[in-house]
Structure formats: structure tokens, C-alpha cells
Amino acid sequence: MQLFDFNGGVTPEYHKEASTQSPIAVSPAPSRNGLKNFLVIPLHQSIGGTPRPLVSAGDRVLKGQRIGAADGDMSSAVHASTSGQVVAVEMRRMPHPSGLSALCVVIEADGRDEWIARQPFDYHQHTAAETRDYLRDAGVVGLGGAVFPTHLKISPGKGGKLDTLIINGAECEPFITCDDLLMRERAEAIIQGVVILRDLLAAGRALIGIEDNKPQALAAMTAAVQAGGHQDMAVVAVPTRYPAGGAKQLIRVLTGIEVPHGKRSTDYGVQCFNVGTAYAIHEAINLGQPLISRIVTVAGNVAAPRNYAALIGTPLHTLLANSQPLPDTDRLIMGGPMMGITLPGDEVPVVKATNCILVGSPRLFPPPPPEMPCIRCGECAKACPADLQPFELYWFSRAKIFGKAQEYHLFDCIECGCCAYVCPSHIPLVDYYRFAKSEIWANESEKAAADQAREQYEFRQLREAREAQEKAARLAARTAAGRAAATNALAMAPVTAPAATSAAASAVTSAATPVTEPAQTPSPQAALIAAALERARAQQVQPANTTNLTPEQQAEIAAIEARRAQIRTQAHPHLPPDD
Amino acid sequence: MNNSPYLRQATSVQSVMLRVLFALLPGIAAYVWFFGAAIVLQIVLASLTALAAEALVLHLRGKPLAIFLTDGSALVTAWLIALSFPPLAPWWLVVLATMIAIIVAKHLYGGLGQNPFNPAMVAFALMIVAYPQFMSRWPGTDAIDFATQWQIIFGLHANQALDALTMATPLDALRTALHSTNATTVTVASALAHNPAIGLMAGRGWEWIAAGHLIGGLWLVQQRIITWHLPTAFLATLFLLAGLASTINPSEFAGPLFHLFGGGAMLAAFFIVTDPVSAATTPYGKLIFAAGVALLTWIIRSFGAYPDGIAFAVLLMNIAVPLIDMATQPRVFGHKKNGSNHHG
Numbered sequence: 001m002q003l004f005d006f007n008g009g010v011t012p013e014y015h016k017e018a019s020t021q022s023p024i025a026v027s028p029a030p031s032r033n034g035l036k037n038f039l040v041i042p043l044h045q046s047i048g049g050t051p052r053p054l055v056s057a058g059d060r061v062l063k064g065q066r067i068g069a070a071d072g073d074m075s076s077a078v079h080a081s082t083s084g085q086v087v088a089v090e091m092r093r094m095p096h097p098s099g100l101s102a103l104c105v106v107i108e109a110d111g112r113d114e115w116i117a118r119q120p121f122d123y124h125q126h127t128a129a130e131t132r133d134y135l136r137d138a139g140v141v142g143l144g145g146a147v148f149p150t151h152l153k154i155s156p157g158k159g160g161k162l163d164t165l166i167i168n169g170a171e172c173e174p175f176i177t178c179d180d181l182l183m184r185e186r187a188e189a190i191i192q193g194v195v196i197l198r199d200l201l202a203a204g205r206a207l208i209g210i211e212d213n214k215p216q217a218l219a220a221m222t223a224a225v226q227a228g229g230h231q232d233m234a235v236v237a238v239p240t241r242y243p244a245g246g247a248k249q250l251i252r253v254l255t256g257i258e259v260p261h262g263k264r265s266t267d268y269g270v271q272c273f274n275v276g277t278a279y280a281i282h283e284a285i286n287l288g289q290p291l292i293s294r295i296v297t298v299a300g301n302v303a304a305p306r307n308y309a310a311l312i313g314t315p316l317h318t319l320l321a322n323s324q325p326l327p328d329t330d331r332l333i334m335g336g337p338m339m340g341i342t343l344p345g346d347e348v349p350v351v352k353a354t355n356c357i358l359v360g361s362p363r364l365f366p367p368p369p370p371e372m373p374c375i376r377c378g379e380c381a382k383a384c385p386a387d388l389q390p391f392e393l394y395w396f397s398r399a400k401i402f403g404k405a406q407e408y409h410l411f412d413c414i415e416c417g418c419c420a421y422v423c424p425s426h427i428p429l430v431d432y433y434r435f436a437k438s439e440i441w442a443n444e445s446e447k448a449a450a451d452q453a454r455e456q457y458e459f460r461q462l463r464e465a466r467e468a469q470e471k472a473a474r475l476a477a478r479t480a481a482g483r484a485a486a487t488n489a490l491a492m493a494p495v496t497a498p499a500a501t502s503a504a505a506s507a508v509t510s511a512a513t514p515v516t517e518p519a520q521t522p523s524p525q526a527a528l529i530a531a532a533l534e535r536a537r538a539q540q541v542q543p544a545n546t547t548n549l550t551p552e553q554q555a556e557i558a559a560i561e562a563r564r565a566q567i568r569t570q571a572h573p574h575l576p577p578d579d
Numbered sequence: 580m581n582n583s584p585y586l587r588q589a590t591s592v593q594s595v596m597l598r599v600l601f602a603l604l605p606g607i608a609a610y611v612w613f614f615g616a617a618i619v620l621q622i623v624l625a626s627l628t629a630l631a632a633e634a635l636v637l638h639l640r641g642k643p644l645a646i647f648l649t650d651g652s653a654l655v656t657a658w659l660i661a662l663s664f665p666p667l668a669p670w671w672l673v674v675l676a677t678m679i680a681i682i683v684a685k686h687l688y689g690g691l692g693q694n695p696f697n698p699a700m701v702a703f704a705l706m707i708v709a710y711p712q713f714m715s716r717w718p719g720t721d722a723i724d725f726a727t728q729w730q731i732i733f734g735l736h737a738n739q740a741l742d743a744l745t746m747a748t749p750l751d752a753l754r755t756a757l758h759s760t761n762a763t764t765v766t767v768a769s770a771l772a773h774n775p776a777i778g779l780m781a782g783r784g785w786e787w788i789a790a791g792h793l794i795g796g797l798w799l800v801q802q803r804i805i806t807w808h809l810p811t812a813f814l815a816t817l818f819l820l821a822g823l824a825s826t827i828n829p830s831e832f833a834g835p836l837f838h839l840f841g842g843g844a845m846l847a848a849f850f851i852v853t854d855p856v857s858a859a860t861t862p863y864g865k866l867i868f869a870a871g872v873a874l875l876t877w878i879i880r881s882f883g884a885y886p887d888g889i890a891f892a893v894l895l896m897n898i899a900v901p902l903i904d905m906a907t908q909p910r911v912f913g914h915k916k917n918g919s920n921h922h923g
């Protein structure tokens with residue numbers, strides 16, 4: 001099969017051997033005795049709206065029972081990962097660098113691990129919409145780290161068909177091996193999930209891309225495809241180079257198609273799912289099990305690096321206990337060394353996005369050498385898989401010339417970290433991009449809020465104007481009824497009403513002109529409303545990258561918003577002070 | 580605690596600069612072999628001046644001394660100045676030039692990474708305008724001993740004897756011959772035929788220095804310190820122009836090999852137009868920038884008043900860099916056109 005190439009990328013040391021020596025272990029289940037018998041299950045674990053809690057303190061829940069209902073379609077349900085009693089629905093610290101808290105369902109496990117009644121879901125007997133709702137309610141989200149609700153990606157796109165379904169088993173980031181082990185050990189289940197995706201998306205073919213540094217996973221997956229006799233599926237070894245596992249990069253490598261930033265990949269005939277997601281789909285559809293656990297790599301500064309099948313909600317100290325972090329541990333990172341986030345502590349829970357807990361030490365990740373000025377050497381541009389000019393983005397972000405940064409495609413940056421990895425001046429380039437993105441979004445949401453406030457103000461003015469006139473009209477009518485004052489009233493009414501109206505209207509702004517006309521007809525109000533509506537329409541024309549957001553974009557915004565909190569809370573000595 | 584990425588390649592400005600210095604060694608070795616050790620003395624003078632000037636300005640600007648003094652960038656500037664100046668120039672010329680390069684051309688513009696003009700070339704251009712008489716003190720290949728060279732550099736040598744000891748560069752020799760009073764009868768061939776400065780392809784000794792720089796430069800490409808774009812575009816353009824002109828009118832214009840090996844072309848191709856700070860940065864931009872430098876160099880060499888026009892050519896093209904970079908933004912992943920701001 002012809003493979004394509006993407007520009008840039010880097011080849012850091014992979015450090016993947018250590019955690020692939022032993023098979024996936026079951027993470028210590030919360031036991032009934034001891035201190036570690038609580039699961040903390042955040043309600044908000046995917047891109048999109050925060051699910052509504054369905055339980056309250058005191059309720060008994062079963063394993064797999066839905067405890068948070070999706071908030072609209074752009075959301076995904078959450079479930080109890082084991083049976084037990086809800087002890088609290090309260091704010092708890094999140095696996096997020098800012099240490100920000102969010103609503104969690106805290107369950108005291110009863111140790112019985114008692115399932116709900118599990119029913120396979122025969123998607124052949126249901127409409128596509130029903131299947132999507134089922135997956136939403138089963139809490140299936142992208143497990144590659146982006147936690148985008150899977151049901152939102154299951155539509156074939158234009159023409160009701162998809163050319164190519166891409167299954168991402170590249171796993172390009174150093175240290176992370178959860179997909180590798182999953183593919184080695186549960187290849188057939190993954191392929192069953194791929195079959196479901198293929199059917200739902202009416203995909204012509206499925207390509208499973210795996211980096212060629214995982215021969216065992218490649219062999220296992222190839223064997224599973226052959227065993228299933230799937231002529232329309234192929235397992236493809238792709239060259240090992242970070243970030244080959246980025247969705248856009250993998251799509252490019254396998255098909256040659258470049259999906260531009262902010263576009264639906266289905267419009268280009270491709271859609272990409274992580275192998276872990278395919279596995280979760282299989283469990284949800286074929287076994288009737290919602291997403292309540294995932295494979296998590298524990299690697300880095302630990303005595304026994306390993307992969308665990310961990311229940312969602314397992315506190316990290318429980319997860320880490322068996323791998324024994326070494327004494328010089330100085331941080332916990334969720335994700336890999338290129339894109340991972342530093343966690344605020346070890347009591348935060350495993351969530352659906354937790355693909356890896358990387359235990360750090362000064363030896364493993366020494367503090368970066370002092371930042372030097374950019375010498376425009378262009379190394380970053382050579383390394384950028386999005387073909388950006390990172391040093392230009394850096395200049396503009398640093399100088400807070402955000403318009404220019406956007407012109408140079410700041411929002412096409414996938415924050416892969418390749419540029420900062422190669423920079424001889426040790427500039428934390430990605431921090432600057434996160435900062436610039438967050439400032440731009442903050443500005444635009446402030447602007448949107450201001451627009452909304454102005455709108456509300458104008459409509460209130462309109463309402464008051466209308467009420468004033470109605471009152472005047474009523475007054476006029478009443479007065480007119482009084483025969484004695486008939487002539488006076490007829491003279492007054494037109495005067496009073498326009499006066500009230502024009503006072504309001506001049507406060508409103510440009511719509512004042514029509515009010516100067518005689519006010520006997522209802523036309524001033526109509527004109528005012530029309531003008532206000534016109535303005536409202538005009539205001540919807542905002543900068544190009546905030547209109548008609550696709551779910552992917554909204555997801556990105558949400559992710560960026562999350563990082564903003566992180567940036568704001570962390571001291572930024574290298575950012576120029578606000579002037 | 581820093582944010583992702585937590586991994587970083589083992590690289591630094593210092594290691595980049597040190598490798599550039601290392602790559603200059605073959606050319607320097609050839610220099611010493613053919614023209615004596617005077618160049619080493621000039622390199623030492625320039626280096627010491629550069630470090631002192633750098634330390635002074637860093638101190639005045641309140642910048643951390645240890646980091647910036649050891650980044651190697653001042654040394655690269657110093658070495659390039661020493662290598663492009665005549666080795667028998669008086670000591671203060673190189674010292675003054677280096678001070679101007681570091682204090683004015685580098686730090687007045689904001690220091691490392693900020694200078695729009697190549698500091699070494701700024702210094703060269705100013706000195707050749709201000710002190711043309713000293714800028715022609717090139718040693719002959721009939722080795723003057725180091726003691727005499729030392730005396731010349733420090734002004735201890737009787738000036739009358741200087742003419743006998745110095746010699747024009749091949750480029751200068753050719754230009755002088757072609758522009759002399761009986762220029763009508765002089766052709767490139769006749770001017771070069773009887774000149775002791777002329778060797779196999781270009782100048783005696785000069786061609787070997789150029790070869791040394793070529794070797795060092797290719798090593799820099801192999802080390803991924805520089806990309807092929809700048810040197811290739813520079814050398815190819817110079818080669819084509821000189822080739823074309825000398826084919827059309829061989830009596831007036833020197834051939835391509837003479838241009839490539841007879842002056843500072845190799846040094847320029849791999850060490851001067853490749854200065855990342857002041858050169859264009861996009862792939863197409865680099866090609867345009869280097870081709871522009873070559874074009875201007877050839878024009879100044881062929882028609883101008885100065886023997887070698889590289890410094891002026893580089894400075895002129897430095898002015899155009901922001902424009903070139905803006906006009907040659909590469910296509911962003913997934914976008915159709917270069918530089919388009921709107922998606923799709």
C-alpha cells in the first residue's frame with residue numbers, strides 16, 4: 001500500500017519497552033476495607049456539556065449504572081464503575097494542572113462489583129439515530145486522549161457513505177503503551193468494534209495504522225483481521241515518527257488526504273477513531289457494558305512500569321501503588337512527555353482521558369536550560385507537522401500581536417510540542433501559543449458577552465418604548481371616552497407617545513430616524529424592531545474562526561479553555577509583563 | 580514547574596555556534612598554510628575584542644553575563660570579521676570593526692537574535708569605506724615570516740617596505756588590471772596569465788581556503804545546522820551569472836570558477852548568507868535571498884568600485900528579508916494556498 005508522508009515531526013527516545021514487559025494487570029479494585037475504597041467519578045469527562053447527576057448521596061448504585069445523563073447531544077453519559085453506595089455528589093479536585101474542582105459522584109465500593117443487567121444492543125435493528133443515542137448513553141468517548149463524544153462522529157457524511165475508516169493504533173508519544181498492549185491482548189475485540197464502526201459509517205474500507213515500532217501489536221491485529229476474514233480491512237505499519245498518531249497526520253500518512261483545521265474529516269471521506277475507542281464500542285454494543293474502565297500506562301520514574309485496566313474514578317495513589325513511584329518523584333503527568341499535563345496531586349481520579357500516568361523526576365525530565373532569544377534558526381519550522389512557522393507565531397504571541405498570530409495560522413497549531421523539543425534556545429514555544437490562544441478566545445468571548453448585553457439592553461429599551469406608547473394610547477383612549485375633554489385628549493395623545501418613544505429610541509442609537517415621523521401609525525416600533533434585528537444579524541458576522549463552529553472546533557475551544565485555566569494559574573516568568 | 584513538552588533535544592545555541600566555529604577550521608588551516616600565521620593573530624584579536632565588547636554591553640543592559648557570553652555568537656562574528664579582513668591590516672582596524680559589529684550592529688538592535696543586518700558585514704562595509712588603504716593589505720604567498728607579519732600588524736614595520744610584502748587579492752588584481760589606463764588591451768586572460776596571485780582555478784592559496792570553507796560548510800549541512808537552500812542558491816546563481824557573462828564576453832568577465840574560488844564566495848555561501856538571524860527563513864525565501872546576494876555580488880564585482888561586493892550585497896538583501904519572508908510563507912497543512920488566512 002502506498003504511504004504518504006507528513007512534514008516535520010521528531011524522533012525522541014521512545015521508552016516503551018519497560019511498560020510492555022508484563023501483560024495488562026487489573027488495577028487494584030477498591031476494596032471494602034482499608035482507606036482506598038472510594039471511587040471519585042467526575043461528571044464532566046468529555047468534550048461538551050456537563051452531564052446532570054442522576055444519583056444523590058445515600059443511593060445504592062450498581063456497576064454500569066448511569067449516574068450522569070448527557071446534557072444534550074453534545075455531551076456523554078457517565079456510569080458507576082463498581083457497585084456500592086453514593087456517599088457524596090460534591091466538588092473534587094480534577095486531574096487538571098490548575099487543581100480546579102468539578103462535580104463528582106463519590107462512591108464507596110461494596111466490594112461485590114455487581115453489574116446492572118447487561119443487554120447487547122443490536123444496531124442492525126435500530127436506526128442510526130438510536131444507535132448514536134445508545135452510544136452517548138453508554139458514555140463512549142474518544143480514548144486517544146481527546147475524549148470527544150464518539151456518537152457525534154458516527155455519521156457517514158455527504159452521500160451516506162465514507163471512503164475510509166481509519167483506526168488509530170499509532171501511539172506515537174513516548175512512554176505510552178496502553179494501545180500497544182490492548183492491541184496485543186485484545187485484537188479480536190478491537191476488530192469487532194471496527195466492524196461496528198464500519199457498518200455504522202458505511203465505510204468502504206478500514207485502515208488500521210500502527211507505528212512500525214510495535215511488531216507484536218501489528219502481528220496480533222493482522223491475525224485478528226485475517227481470522228475475521230475481513231477483506232475490506234488492512235493493518236498498515238506506518239513509520240515511527242512523532243506525531244504520526246495525530247489524527248490529521250495519520251490520515252495524511254494513510255490516505256494522502258490533508259484535513260484542514262476546523263473541517264469535518266467526513267467531508268473529505270475519512271473518519272478516525274482510536275483503537276481503544278473501537279474496543280469500548282465493542283464492549284458497549286456487543287456486551288452491553290458502558291465505558292467504566294480503560295487501560296492506563298503507568299511509566300517513568302516507577303519501580304515497575306506497567307499497564308493497568310483501571311476503573312474510571314480510581315484515585316491515582318491506588319493506581320500507582322503497585323508500580324511503586326521512586327523516592328525522587330517530583331511530578332505526575334497525565335499523558336505523555338510531549339503533550340501531557342502536570343497533575344495537582346495523586347488523589348485525583350483516573351478519567352476517560354487518562355491514557356498514561358507518567359511519573360516524573362528531575363533525572364527524567366530535567367528543568368529546561370535558561371531560555372535564550374530566538375535566533376531564527378528555523379529548526380522549529382522544520383519540525384512542525386502543521387507546516388507552520390513557529391518562530392513567527394512566537395514573536396507575535398510574545399508581543400501580543402494576536403491578529404498577526406492568527407494570520408500566521410496560530411489555530412492550526414496542534415500543540416504537539418515538536419517545535420519546543422528542537423529549539424536550541426530552549427524557548428517554551430507551546431506555552432506562548434497556549435497563552436495567545438487563550439487570550440484570543442477570552443477576548444472573543446468577552447466581545448460576544450458584550451454584544452449580548454448590548455442586545456438585551458436594546459430590546460429592553462424597545463419594550464419600554466412600546467409599553468410607554470401603549471400606556472399613552474390607553475390613556476388617550478380613556479381620555480377620549482371622557483366627552484368633556486375630548487378635543488384636548490385628541491390633541492395630546494400623538495404628542496405624548498412620540499415623546500416617550502423618541503427618548504427611548506435616541507438611547508438606542510441609530511434607529512432614531514424613523515421616530516421623527518408622525519407617530520400616529522405603529523411604524524416607529526416596527527422600524528425599531530427591524531433595525532434592532534438587522535443589527536443583531538450584522539453582529540453575528542464575527543471573525544471567521546468563531547462562526548459556524550463544527551463540533552471539532554467546539555471541542556478544541558473547550559480544550560483550550562481548559563488549558564487557559566492552567567496557564568492563568570501558573571506563574572509565567574517568561575511571558576512579558578502586561579503593559 | 581514547566582509545561583509540556585517535558586522532553587527536549589540536547590541542543591543549544593552554544594552547541595550550534597561552536598559547531599560553526601569548528602567548521603571554519605579547515606579554511607583557517609589552509610589560510611595559515613599559504614599566508615602565514617597572521618590570520619591567527621587577527622582571530623585572537625577579534626575574539627578578545629568581541630568578548631570584551633559583549634561583556635561590556637551585557638553588563639550595561641543588565642543581562643546575565645554567564646549565559647550570553649558563552650553562547651558563542653560573539654565569537655562567530657569575530658571569526659568572520661577576521662576571516663574577511665586582510666590579515667596584515669593594522670591591529671586596531673579589526674578591533675574597531677569588531678567593536679562596531681558587537682556594540683552597534685548587534686546590541687543596539689537588541690542583541691542576540693534581533694539584528695536585521697549581519698554584524699560582520701556591517702563592520703566590513705564600514706571599514707572598506709572608511710579605510711580602503713588598509714583593507715588591501717593582503718599578504719603574498721611567498722611566506723612572510725610571522726615576526727614580520729606581527730610587526731606589520733602592530734605598525735612596527737617601515738611602511739615603505741609594505742608594498743613589497745603585500746599583494747592584491749585575485750579579484751582585486753583582476754579589477755585593477757581591467758580598469759587600468761591601458762585597459763583596452765587588457766583582457767581577463769592576459770591579466771590573469773602574468774599574475775603571481777593566480778593559481779589553478781583562481782588565486783593561489785585562495786582556492787584552497789575556499790575548498791576548506793566548502794568542506795566545513797558541507798559538514799554544517801550534514802550536521803543540519805544549515806540547510807542546503809542558502810549556499811546552493813548563492814553558489815549556483817554566482818556560477819550561472821559568471822558563466823553566462825564570461826561566455827558572452829570572455830575578455831571582460833571572469834569565469835565562474837574564478838568567482839567561486841577567487842574571493843570570499845565560499846565563506847559567504849556557507850557562513851555569511853547562512854547567518855540565521857539576518858537571512859530569510861522560509862525555504863523559498865532562502866533561495867530568493869541567497870540568489871539576490873549572489874546577483875548583487877556579481878554586479879558589484881564586475882562593475883563596481885570595490886573588489887569584493889559580498890558585504891554590500893548581503894546588507895542590501897538583509898533589508899529585503901521581512902518582505903521576502905512575508906511573501907514566501909509556506910503552505911500550511913491542509914490549506915490550499917500559501918498565506919491564505921481563511922479556511923477552505
Ligand code: SF4
Pocket residue numbers: 373374375376377378379380381390391394419422423424425426427429
Ligand atoms: S527553533 Fe527556537 S531559536 Fe530556532 S527559530 Fe525556532 S524558536 Fe527560534
Ligand code: SF4
Pocket residue numbers: 383384385386387388390412413414415416417418419420429430433
Ligand atoms: S506545537 Fe504547534 S507550532 Fe509547534 S510544532 Fe506543534 S503544531 Fe507546530
